[in-house]
Amino acid sequence: MNTVVIHDPTLRDGQHAVRHQLGVAALRGYAEAADAAGIPVVEVGHGNGLGASSLQVGRAAVSDDLMLSTVREALRTSKMGVFMLPGWGTCEDLRKAVAHGADVIRVGVHCTETSLAERHLGFLREQGADAHCVLMMSHMATPAELAEHAARVVGYGARAVGIMDSAGHFLPQDVTERIGAIRGAVGDGVPVIFHGHNNLGMAVANSVAAAGAGAGIIDGCARGFGAGAGNTQLEVLVPVLERTGFRTGIDLYALLDAAEFAERELMPAPPTTGSLSIVSGLAGVFSGFKHQVLDLSGRAGVDPRDVFFELGRRQAIAGQEDLIVDVVAELSAKRAAA
Amino acid sequence: MNTVVIHDPTLRDGQHAVRHQLGVAALRGYAEAADAAGIPVVEVGHGNGLGASSLQVGRAAVSDDLMLSTVREALRTSKMGVFMLPGWGTCEDLRKAVAHGADVIRVGVHCTETSLAERHLGFLREQGADAHCVLMMSHMATPAELAEHAARVVGYGARAVGIMDSAGHFLPQDVTERIGAIRGAVGDGVPVIFHGHNNLGMAVANSVAAAGAGAGIIDGCARGFGAGAGNTQLEVLVPVLERTGFRTGIDLYALLDAAEFAERELMPAPPTTGSLSIVSGLAGVFSGFKHQVLDLSGRAGVDPRDVFFELGRRQAIAGQEDLIVDVVAELSAKRAAA
Missing domain, CATH: 1.10.8.60 (Helicase, Ruva Protein; domain 3)
Incomplete structure (x- = not known):
């Protein structure tokens, strides 16, 4: 039976749905609940990642420092993840995140602009950090292009690489092809990531397709918390993955409890598809x-x-x-x- | 390119989410909007179908007679559908529905209890009505059992037959197998129906799987309007079917307008998955x-x-x-x- 590592960006990507206004109590409460469920990675931050809090994309209610120290304290077994977009975030932000005990550091770049991540991934490699790279808006590149860029960022220092369906455009067959192409390019030692959005009602089906094509890391958010139609609904994804033959190591009831907390304390209402x-x-x-x-x-x-x-x-x-x-x-x- | 006939039970199955309280203006407004979009069949009624309004399952705000005459008047090109569950509905209710100009009359039975539909399907055959039969809670029977029962109701007089995933339990492969088995048993002349629920986030993916396996009639509700996690979201399903190679004949913008009307006038909020x-x-x-x-x-x-x-x-x-x-x-x- 294959294992899938669940990466949970509820406290980062979900921020987009509440103008980055999650407070300390909400961050702590959800991180504790996610930790209790055994979710492997809990990502936290401004919606646009480290260093992005600004007038232009919105000021976060809580500083990066306080977000990271709060979630770090709340997690006993789950790893802490952070996200950064070169341009918003800098090497100085990465250094701070490492100092705060971030275990998984994700760098996001537009799917065909991976050279923008070279310096930051190189910096993280020097630090010995577990750096991941995600190719955003990945429907805008062919499977072959994605494979080429994936191999390139592994060369820069990424220890895992994958794709975000940022526009929620993919259908399962699209995901199968792209994950397969990337796996072929990076080999078995580099886990491949899939991050879905639910605009076409396909986030769970696409994530199952990704797992079937060999993705090793799959993202999901409690109740799908995220802007617009939202992300893949985590507490649906996990039992469906288990039913289709993948192990996540997550406790179902505690996961459902975490989602209840999220619905009650993080969001005005779960996302729906307008x-x-x-x-x-x-x-x-x-x-x-x-x-x-x-x-x-x-x-x-x-x-x-x-x-x-x-x-x-x-x-x-x-x-x-x-x-x-x-x-x-x-x-x-x-x-x-x- | 294959054609799929969309059957829209928003004004019937959606009633479960509002305790059967849809009023005349809402029924008329949605029926007009659905008709303008070219939705082939618009189903209306109490959530449990003809004759079901009662203290036990809830009294509808509007009588069967008034629901049917209101929607009949509102539809210019769409057909009017009704639903009945033997026990709640009687042959007298069916006679009234035919007199009101119902074009498609669906009889629902538990998937292994099709003999309960024999008399009503026979009655409808005598009336020359377009009678369909749906097997409910279809995850409780094997593909072979469903095929056997499907063939049986065709013998009783059903001109189309299919399955409801009443508990929202299926994954796409389950649907593919069952639609395939039923198609094999009833032959090409009898359209096969699929009706999904979204409990596992799979309603759209399951419906696409059904179409791929040869289902000719697929159900969807505006915004997924229905109890709990809701039904298949119609205005997502239609463009996804079109993108995967099926023709529905429905105008996308008018369909989105109908869904906006539904969100505003029929429901307190679109369904989410708790x-x-x-x-x-x-x-x-x-x-x-x-x-x-x-x-x-x-x-x-x-x-x-x-x-x-x-x-x-x-x-x-x-x-x-x-x-x-x-x-x-x-x-x-x-x-x-x-």
């Missing part, structure tokens, strides 16, 4: 664009769904918010001309 | 037991999750609520003895 989440999943667009798309298209009188589909055709990625302005203006002009 | 929904899915128990299980186990101080798993081992089905009392008493006695 129309724009579906459209962004279909279009392959980062759902974080939603508020800007709604605002700009509302003022211009164009259909926000058209805007999402056009952004998808242009392969817009986070940081390219200017494209929204362009697309809205063009659709508005077309509409006026019609 | 711990007991997960447990009932894993255990293969009707999630409608939830309130009684919670009430009785709370008073006896036993874990409701243990009660669900034990009910699953005993293959409890709706109508066997007495078993809950027995199981709670036994677990309570065991606990006292421990």
Whole structure:
């Protein structure tokens, strides 16, 4: 029977759903509950990772230092994970995280921009840290491209590598192909990671497909806590993986208890899948664009769904918010001309 | 490219989530929106079908007669569907539904008790009605048993036959096997139906598996509207089916609009998947037991999750609520003895 290591970013990716406002008591309470369930890795941080708290993407309620010390204290057997995006986070942030006792340090980069992670992964290798690298918006690259970039980051120092379905665009067959290609490129000694989103109702099915294709590390959040349609619902994923022949080592009842805590203490309500989440999943667009798309298209009188589909055709990625302005203006002009 | 006929029980199965309290304006508004989207069949009624409004399972806000005349008036191109469970509904109810212009009449029976549907399906055959039969709690029978019962109800007069995953227990491979077995038993002339529930996050994936195995009629509800974890989310299912090579004939934007209407006017909030929904899915128990299980186990101080798993081992089905009392008493006695 194969083992899957569950990586739980509830206290990091979930932050996106509450504008990074999780408080100390919530962080401590969930970390304790996750630890009691035997979840192998509990990730914590600002939604955009180390060093990202800012006016631009939102200030977190709690500093990185306090988040890390709080969760570190709460965990007895679970490892502590952190996330960083080069640009927001720096080597200094990585050094602090290591000093705080972070066990697993994930560096995220756009799927075709892995050279951005070279310096940080090299730094972590020097520190002897367990560095992982995740390729974001991975539906924008072919399986062969992902495999090539995965091999490259292993060369930089990543001890595990994988993909995020950041737009929630994949169907199970897509995941099977990509995990297989990456496994082929990095070999058996490097665990492959899968992180799903539920825009098309496929987060659990995609994660099972990933495990079936040999992924060794799979992400899930309590109640799917996350922006928009949310992430893979952890307390559903775990028993479904167990039923399909994978061992997670997690206690089901304690896991359900942790999810109850999360529903009660971390979120106003569990995520559900609204129309724009579906459209962004279909279009392959980062759902974080939603508020800007709604605002700009509302003022211009164009259909926000058209805007999402056009952004998808242009392969817009986070940081390219200017494209929204362009697309809205063009659709508005077309509409006026019609 | 294969065609799938979408059957939409939002205004019938969704009633379970609001104690059968949908009003005339809500029924009319959703039916109009579904019709505008080109949804082939719009089913309406009390959650338990024709004739079921009662003190025992809950009185509907609107009579069967008024529900049917309201939806009939609202539909221009969509067919109107109704549901009936022998015992709650009678041949007289079926006669009324036909007189009201119901196009598709579904009879539901427990998966191994198809003889209960013989008289009603025979009556509908005499009336020349388009009678369908669904086998409920279908995870409790083997593929071969389901195939045998499916063939039997076709002999009684059903023009389509299929399965409901009433407990939300199936994974995609389970569905593939069962739809395949039924198709083999009834032949190409009889469309096979699949109706999913989302307890294990698999409703969309299971429905795609059903289509892949040759199911010709697939159910979905706006926002998954239904009790507990809800049904298959219709406006997710349709574009995912289209992307995987099936034609539904439904307009995506109008479908998303219908779902927005449903979220706003039919339900307090879209369904999410709580711990007991997960447990009932894993255990293969009707999630409608939830309130009684919670009430009785709370008073006896036993874990409701243990009660669900034990009910699953005993293959409890709706109508066997007495078993809950027995199981709670036994677990309570065991606990006292421990």
